[in-house]
Amino acid sequence: MTRWSDAVGQDSGESYHARMAAFAASGQDAHGEADFVTSLLGTGGRVLDAGCGTGRVAVELAARGFDVVAADVDASMLAVARRSAPNLNWLERDLASLDSAEPALTGGFDVVLAAGNVIPLLAEGTEADVIRRLAACLGPLGLLVAGFGTDVEHLPLDHVPVTLEEYDTWCGDAGLTVQERFLTWDREPFEADQGYAVSVHARRA
Numbered sequence: 571m572t573r574w575s576d577a578v579g580q581d582s583g584e585s586y587h588a589r590m591a592a593f594a595a596s597g598q599d600a601h602g603e604a605d606f607v608t609s610l611l612g613t614g615g616r617v618l619d620a621g622c623g624t625g626r627v628a629v630e631l632a633a634r635g636f637d638v639v640a641a642d643v644d645a646s647m648l649a650v651a652r653r654s655a656p657n658l659n660w661l662e663r664d665l666a667s668l669d670s671a672e673p674a675l676t677g678g679f680d681v682v683l684a685a686g687n688v689i690p691l692l693a694e695g696t697e698a699d700v701i702r703r704l705a706a707c708l709g710p711l712g713l714l715v716a717g718f719g720t721d722v723e724h725l726p727l728d729h730v731p732v733t734l735e736e737y738d739t740w741c742g743d744a745g746l747t748v749q750e751r752f753l754t755w756d757r758e759p760f761e762a763d764q765g766y767a768v769s770v771h772a773r774r775a
């Protein structure tokens with residue numbers, strides 16, 4: 571059981587999609603994550619959207635011309651994703667058993683993205699292994715990009731399961747080092763007590 575399914579059950583695809591659509595309709599920036607990835611990669615590249623959910627970000631990245639593979643363990647979220655973009659490469663996979671040697675995942679990704687609180691919503695105790703598996707999907711110059719809440723106001727949970735220090739340690743164990751960290755997807759400067767972080771990790775030189 572992931573913390574996500576513990577928190578919302580296994581049938582949250584449509585309600586999550588409706589919530590995100592309402593957010594976009596209210597005039598809020600719905601493509602901050604896609605803009606951030608675009609700013610890293612420019613006009614092309616391979617992206618693995620890990621914990622893609624309903625495909626909110628993957629669909630936008632594919633529309634911008636990126637070569638996208640998207641994986642999630644929640645079938646109800648993926649059902650919405652498949653409906654939105656039937657031809658995109660959706661994988662129903664648990665990140666805790668993701669295999670970088672499977673054909674869809676070989677060749678090295680330029681960005682592995684874990685947007686929208688994926689890291690703190692993994693199953694307890696699997697985080698270090700998941701990060702090692704995500705790191706194994708990166709090409710030599712690839713970047714692991716993750717955005718997640720560091721206080722309860724920024725999480726769909728009543729506690730904070732993952733600190734940035736723990737995340738950096740797990741990344742370090744996977745051979746990655748932090749390259750940049752921001753408060754928001756539009757690159758506001760990071761502030762430790764503001765409850766959110768967007769982190770970019772690269773292979774240690």
Ligand SMILES: C[S@@+](CC[C@H](N)C(=O)[O-])C[C@H]1O[C@@H](n2cnc3c(N)ncnc32)[C@H](O)[C@@H]1O
Pocket residue numbers: 572573574620621622623624625626627641642643644647663664665666684685686687688691692693
């Ligand atoms: C809040 S949703 C974010 C979805 C999407 N990234 C977005 O930003 O809209 C968190 C997602 O992480 C996924 N997730 C959590 N643990 C996972 C795991 N072990 N394997 C695959 N997906 C996982 C959940 O199924 C859920 O779809």
